[in-house]
Amino acid sequence: MAEFRMPSLGADMEAATLVEWLKKPGDPVSRGDVIAVVETEKGAIEIEVFQTGTLETLLAQPGEKIAVGAPMALIRSEGETAPVAPVARPVTFEIKPAAPISPPAIAPRGPAPGPPRPGIHASPAARKRANELGIKIEKVSGSGPDGAITVSDVERAAKALPGPAAMREVIGVAMARSKREISHYYLGHTVDFEPALRWIEAENLNRPVPERMLYGVVLLKAVARALRDYPEFNGYWTDGQFRPSESIHLGVAIALAQGGLIAPAIHDADKLSLSQLMAALRDLVGRARMGGLRSSELSDATITVTNLGEQGTESVFPVIYPPQVAIVGFGMILERPWVVEGAVIPRRVIVSSLAADHRVSDGRRGARFLTAVGGLLQEPQNL
Secondary structure, three states: OEEEEOOOOOOOOOEEEEEEEOOOOOOEEOOOOEEEEEEEOOEEEEEEOOOOEEEEEEOOOOOOEEEOOOEEEEEEEOOOOOOOOOOOOOOOOOOOOOOOOOOOOOOOOOOOOOOOOOOOOEOHHHHHHHHHHOOOHHHOOOOOHHHOEOHHHHHHHHHHOOOOHHHHHHHHHHHHHHHHHOOEEEEEEEEEOHHHHHHHHHHHOOOOHHHOOOHHHHHHHHHHHHHOOOHHHOEEEEOOEEEEOOOOOEEEOEEOOOOOEEOOEEOOHHHOOHHHHHHHHHHHHHHHHHOOEEHHHHHOOOEEEEEOHHHOOOOOOOOOOOOEOEEEEEEEEEEEEEEEOOEEEEEEEEEEEEEEEOOOOOHHHHHHHHHHHHHHOOOHHHO
16 A cells, blocks of 8 residues: 655645545546645645555545645555555644734625635635635635635735735745755856747748747757756756756746746656647646646756746846756847858847756856757757
């Protein structure tokens, strides 16, 4: 009998609140099935199972806060029939900040509705709206039948909050830890982006609007391909040593509608065509902002890419997200004088940057990695 445990969805996560089970005891489960939804500071996350068998026993109930690594359920493997000894209930606790980060949601006027029940009764539309607004659904007072939470309840609660302070607090803690524990070094490289942009512009002329590519997808693919030859930037620092990853799962930094940041992964990005990668990026951004990310997308990233070009900055020098050992940044597209075949002409360029862990790599390899990314962008048709 195997224990299904609360996964870690980031270095900054200590616990999550179970929102609902999507499977019941006796249901068959297969690797990759989503069996539960939990709530974290980053929103509602779908939790996947990584074994095949039968869901035997639920050890946690909706509304409980469960520590990372604590057992949530028992899964009986295929062919297993022997009974097992009872397993202790999961460790639950309430994290109490030194000072309140945000005030509680304001209840609607009129007769005060009862507090949300442990099962958190909310319509799908209300949950979706809460994810869009960055509102913790369990903190919203419901005015619907039997205290159910409605869309208007969520929007009323959002107006009472000062903004995404809680998420920023979480991000700040994680980044402070990163700068304290990781010996960062930084490199920058200006790349001739004209060949890639011209190729994308020509390619998009033959595509329907919904299938047209954004230039960011070419940047992602170039990073993923370069990592094949520079594996020291792709993996995790755990237990005092570097563990390279055989797979390349690109974490993509996504700004949320209500503020804050999340960096879910596109799995096996180096193996996807540009069209597939564009579709995966659209899907990931949509689910990150509307709710519906999976636990593996938050825990599997082997390196992160952040692109702040649309925000008007020329370059970015990001902070590594542990336990990863590197992060790549891109700034805005700039028009600059450039020497081509001995002549100075205007070209569109972009500044790439790398922050890497000196325990794992050095500036010499980092420089070669950034140069490799730039070289791949000169032949976008081959990506």
